[in-house]
Amino acid sequence: MPMLTHPAIKYRPYIDVPFPKGYVRQWPTKRTTEAPIWLSTDLRDGNQALVNPMNNATKLEFFKLLVQIGFKQIEVAYPSASELEYQFVRSLIENNEIPDDVSIQIITPAREDLLTKSIASLAGAKHAIIHLYNAVSPVFREVVFRNTKEQTIELTLNAIRITKKLTEEETARSGTKFTLNYCLETFSQTEPEFAVELANRVLEEWGKATPEDKVYFNLAATVECAPSNHYADMVEYFSMNVNQRDSVVLSIHPHNDRGTGVAAAEHGLLAGGTRIEGCLLGNGERTGNVDLITLALNLYTQGVSPGLEFSDLPKVVEIVSRCYDYTVPIRYPYAGALVFSAFAGTHQDAIKKGLDAQEKRWKEVDRTGEGTKYWAMPYIPLDPKDIGYGYENLIRVSSQSGKAGTAYVVKQTMLFDMPRRMQVSFYGVIQNACEKTGKEMTTTLITETFKQTYGLSSKPMGRLHLQSCQIMLMSPSSLSDSSDGSDGGSILKFEAQIVCDSRSRAITGEGKDVIEAVMDALRSDLDFDLSLGENFDQTLSADNMPQPKHATFLELFQSGSQPSKSGLGSTWGTGVSSDPAIAKARAVISAANGLAGDRKFPRAKMVYTPRRELLRTSSDIWRDVVLRTGHSVPHTPDREINVYSLGTST
Incomplete structure (x- = not known):
C-alpha cells in the first residue's frame, strides 16, 4: 500500500x-548546569528488549560495570515476572554485591499479588526503590483495560x-528503606490535566x-509520539501544577521512536526533571x-561533570556489546568506531589546522602560565583522549581525502611536517594508490609509501642512492655553524660514493652551500642538470629519540622547465640525518631519483690514481698533495681543506 497523500485522515x-493564556514557557531559556540523578534500566528495561536476554551471571557482570561507572541507582529486575528475576535480586542482596551508596530499583505492575512478591524480593537491601506502573493514556484506558478515568485512579490508589x-x-x-517511584506509563500520550490529577491523588494516598x-x-x-519540545511542555506543565513540589522528583524516561530521545531528555531536564532513566547505548524496545552515554557526554562537552566515568x-x-550480544553502529554518537574519524578532505584540512593551532595555544599556556587549555577543534566537540581514544584514528585516508589528511598521518607517525606543495605532491601518489585498490x-x-617514494632507506630504493660522502670547506676560515651548511662567500666541496643503477661510482661538485654542491656533482658527473624550487628544514625530536635529527624537504625540477603553481613538473625529496648537511645531501639525491625516470646516465669518468710505487719513489713530488677521489689538490697556505662531514650512516 502506498503512503497516503493526506496522512491527516489517518x-x-x-x-x-x-x-x-499568555503563559511564557520557562524551559527554552534555561541551561542545564548540574548532572541529574542517573538511573540505569539496562538490567530490566534493556534486558527485556534483547533477542537473547542476559542470564544472571551476565547480569551480575553488567551490574558491576554500572557500579564502576558511577551509577547510584540501578533498576535490576522484574522479580514477579520469573523465578530467575527474583533470584537475581536476592543474590545481589545476600552476596553483598550492592555498595552502601547504591540503591536498587525493581519494577512491578499495580497488582496486589505481584506487589507482594516484588517487595519480598527486596528484604535486607539498604535502600530500595519500588517502580510501580500502570498505563494511563486514553488508548490504554479505553482499548487495553477498558477503564474510565475514575476506575484508573481507583486502581492506582489501591496499588x-x-x-x-x-x-x-x-x-x-x-x-x-523504600522510595516510591510511581510511573505514569504512556505519560506522553496522556491528557496533561489528568496526569496532574492522578499524581496529586497518589501523593495524597501515600501521605508521607x-x-x-x-x-x-x-x-x-x-512511545515517543511528538517533538521533544512538546515533551518538555508536558513536563513543565506537570511541574508547575503538581502538589508538594519540593517533595517530588520528576524522573524523565524518554523513548526514541522519533529519533529524538536524547533531545527529549535534555529538554525534560530544562523543564523541571532532575532524574534520568535510560540504558547504555540506548538499548530498549x-x-x-x-542513551545515557550520549546524554552524559553531551553534558560533559558543555563543561558539566556528569558524575559518570567513561574514561x-x-x-x-x-x-x-558482549553482554547484549549487540553490535554498535560505527557512526553511533561517541561510542562508534568511526565517530572521531574524518575521510573527507575538507574535514581533514580543518582538523589538521585545528590541532596545529591548539598545540601552539597550549604551549603558550604552559610557557606563560596564563590562560586555559580549552578544547576548540573543528568537527570534534570532545577530546577523544578524555574517553580513552587517541588521535591516531582522527584522520583516515581514502580516495575522498585530501592533502591535509595524508600530511596529518605522516606527521603523526613519522614527525614530518611537510610543506604545502609537498603535501599536494605526495597526496597525488596516495590518491593513485587508493584509486587502484578502491580501499x-x-x-x-601511507608510511611505507612515503619511505619508498622518497627513498628513506639504508639500502638503494631507486636509481640513485647516497652511500657515503665528504663535505669540505674550501676556505682558510673555520667551519660555519649555519644550519644550511653555507659559509657566506666560501665554497663547499662535495665528494660522494653513490650507487647509480646498481653500480657504485664517485661524484664530485662544488657550491656555495651543500645543496648547490650536490646538484653540481649531479650536473658534472651524471649530466643531470636540475634547478631548486622550495626547500625547508625541520628538527625532529621525540621522547623515544636519543638525540634530535634534522630533516630537509626540497623541490627540484629539470633545468629549463618551470613547474606549475600546484607543483606539477617538479619532484620533492626528503633527507634525514643527525647531521643537517647530510640531511640536505640525501634530500637532493631523493628528489633527483624522482626526476631520473628512464634517462641515460653517462659512464663514470676515468680517474687517475698514482701507483704506490710512484708514491714511494717520488715522495718529494707528492709531499704536499692530498688525494680525494682521484683528484689532487696541493696544500697551500691560502687554500686549506677542512673536512665538514664524513659518512652518511647517521
Missing part, C-alpha cells in the same frame, strides 16, 4: 498542552495503599512525601530508551 496530531502497607511492614522487619523523603514521578514517553569508553562499549590507505601503507 493519523492524529499530538495533543495541546493547556498552558494558561499505592498495598505498596505502602507492604513496604512499611518490610521496613519494620528488615530495616530496608517530604523534602527529605521524596516521591518520584516517572514521566514516561513510553522498538528504537530504544534514551575508558572503548572498554565499556566492549562489555556492553582505504592505512597508516602503515
